Amino acid sequence: MENINTEAVIKDLAFLPLDLPEFHPSPDLYDRLCKLYELENSAIDDDYRNCKHIPIYITEGNDANNYDDKTDYNWTSQSEEVPELVDYIKTHVQPWANPLGRIMIICTRAGEENPPHIDCSPDKFDKTLQHKWRMVLHGDVDSLYYITETTPDKEIIPANVKERPFMMSGSWPHGMRNNSNQMKFTLAMGSPWDADTTDGYTQLIENSFRKFNNYYLSKKGWLLPEDHVNLYEEKYKWKEYIKIIQLKT
Numbered sequence: 533m534e535n536i537n538t539e540a541v542i543k544d545l546a547f548l549p550l551d552l553p554e555f556h557p558s559p560d561l562y563d564r565l566c567k568l569y570e571l572e573n574s575a576i577d578d579d580y581r582n583c584k585h586i587p588i589y590i591t592e593g594n595d596a597n598n599y600d601d602k603t604d605y606n607w608t609s610q611s612e613e614v615p616e617l618v619d620y621i622k623t624h625v626q627p628w629a630n631p632l633g634r635i636m637i638i639c640t641r642a643g644e645e646n647p648p649h650i651d652c653s654p655d656k657f658d659k660t661l662q663h664k665w666r667m668v669l670h671g672d673v674d675s676l677y678y679i680t681e682t683t684p685d686k687e688i689i690p691a692n693v694k695e696r697p698f699m700m701s702g703s704w705p706h707g708m709r710n711n712s713n714q715m716k717f718t719l720a721m722g723s724p725w726d727a728d729t730t731d732g733y734t735q736l737i738e739n740s741f742r743k744f745n746n747y748y749l750s751k752k753g754w755l756l757p758e759d760h761v762n763l764y765e766e767k768y769k770w771k772e773y774i775k776i777i778q779l780k781t
């Protein structure tokens with residue numbers, strides 16, 4: 533593959549494994565993560581996504597819903613229990629995501645689902661790329677699914693590229709079913725980081741596409757579910773309803 537239209541790869545990206553070192557969790561990581569999940573005042577409830585978040589690198593206040601573009605980010609006390617994750621981020625993520633976005637560990641309980649949702653506001657849906665960095669620490673990558681009208685079963689599922697970090701679109705409606713009998717843990721970086729326009733990020737995507745284009749999912753041509761407005765977080769929905777009413781009148 534010689535010529536890659538990296539700009540298009542970035543714009544249409546729904547899913548792409550990254551050309552970054554594989555991460556092989558040590559045997560005791562799962563237990564440490566479970567402890568952090570159970571610890572009082574450690575993991576934060578996220579009702580919208582039916583999961584908990586263990587904060588790793590956040591603004592003050594441990595607020596899972598703090599989407600402000602603040603820059604006073606700090607490593608949390610929880611991050612001290614998982615130094616290998618901090619080390620991975622500093623070594624392999626920070627070089628192309630500078631400054632880093634908010635980092636959490638998403639905890640999805642055994643047999644439960646993060647119901648279909650959209651990880652941004654309607655205002656940002658078309659105007660920003662909403663790329664989200666993910667690395668599954670325990671569980672399967674292919675428990676993630678995108679919703680689209682394009683396929684008969686209305687779902688598109690990525691390949692189960694375990695041990696490999698990946699980039700995904702957080703704006704396309706998606707959900708996750710943890711059908712296993714253990715908690716799924718996913719290291720996640722997102723807002724306010726949103727797909728750097730830096731050379732480092734462009735290069736990362738180009739290298740990753742060159743290596744993993746077989747696993748690349750493009751959202752180009754995907755059709756949004758008709759009721760996708762219902763999938764926005766409650767605080768955003770009313771704005772969209774007003775827009776629809778205005779269009780109809």
Ligand SMILES: [Fe+2]
Nearest residue numbers: 649651702706
């Ligand atoms: Fe999500």
